[in-house]
Amino acid sequence: MNAVTLIGRLTRDPETRYTSDTQMAVTRFSLAIDRGKDKGADYPSIICFGKTAENCEKYLKKGRMVGIHGRIQTGSYEKDGHKVYTTDIVADRVEFLEKSETTPTAAPEPEYVPDGYEQISEDIPF
16 A cells, blocks of 8 residues: 655745646645654655646645645656656645635625524623
């Protein structure tokens, strides 16, 4: 089983690119995840695709808290004659744990007043 659940804050704004063949959105960012009392933090690289990637680009900024559910993916590539190993978290689901200024807010629902009663709008002195 390969499942990861993380909660942390973005260390930088998300960066989005689009694949050349299908124009699918691919967004990358990293999280700061606290290890606990005086034990430091981890900074995993997160990658997401499609609509999730577009929503992350639109609504997330550095410092926002998010919850991530996904899987670990490792890989490697050659750079200057040396093999470089990578470890990323591929996010299947990203939950925004704080409101964004760009997220529309719903109007407050009117308070229910039963028939035969009236709404009192004055302050009660106790």
